[in-house]
Amino acid sequence: MATQTPAPAQTYTFQDALGHEVTVAYGPERVVALMGSYAETWLLAGGKLVGTTEDAISERDLELDADTKVIGQVKTPDVEKVLELDPDFVILSPDIEGHLKLDELLGKAGVSHAYFKVEEFEEYLAMLKICTELTGREDLYVQNGTAIAEQIDNVKMQAALSSYRPSVLFVRALSTKAKAKAKDNFVCTMLDELGCDNIAARHDSLLEDLSMEEIITEDPDFIFVVTMGEEQAALDALKAGIQSNPAWNNLSAVKNGKYIILDKDLFHYKPNARWGESYETLAKYLYPQLFQ
Structure with missing residues (x-):
């Protein structure tokens, strides 16, 4: 039978x-x-x-x-x-x-x-x-998933060739307030995986309110900002806040052109199939000599 x-x-x-x-x-x-x-x-x-x-x-x-x-x-x-x-x-x-x-x-x-x-x-x-x-649609899992994973792995391997560990401050800015983030955010995960030293991980007060005193003490190599809500209103609030401090322009990140406003599409909204682009964009800022 x-x-x-x-x-x-x-x-x-x-x-x-x-x-x-x-x-x-x-x-x-x-x-x-x-x-x-x-x-x-x-x-x-x-x-x-x-x-x-x-x-x-x-x-x-x-x-x-x-x-x-x-x-x-x-x-x-x-x-x-x-x-x-x-x-x-x-x-x-x-x-x-x-x-x-x-x-x-x-x-x-x-x-x-x-x-x-x-x-x-x-x-x-x-x-x-x-x-x-x-x-x-397994083909789309490959196209929009595993292919992106390979792209990210390649970026991380290239970044790992650097012996330099840049210090960073990552800020999320609204028109009403701005806070540093050390974790629980996909940008923080990417910065960590790309070998960065996030100064907010050592200063809890930065997570509640941006302390210019602690930023001056740490003097990070990079300051990355992502705006939420209306972008110009958030940037204006930063100018009226920490950027109004006379010491702001003496920060290494500011003097060296490493105060960077990040693209909301890649760093505020989840980038999904563009996640590899997000990693690569950060890596190019952090290690320009490795990512020509």
């Missing part, structure tokens, strides 16, 4: 960022992403969207289908609009309170949904892997 070949699996099961076991039917066609970054990742995996949040357009400028609906802001998605779209898969973030509140509601409605945490490249790669498993 001939043995029957088992039918291929109809669903894919994985663990999300909240530790939930999530089961989704292969090839979901009515997907809603509640963050522009995740909307882009789903598109990079070859998927289609029926709904996403406003930042996918205002910040990401994604090319969405004409019938893709905007279902609110990233922090305040409209659950009624989400459910009206009859989604078969919803993508959320565990770092946004408004998303966490939807867990029970979506569960009761019988909607497959998953939380993804993406703060650095490896987490993006893991999310892309799951998304391409669902879409059946």
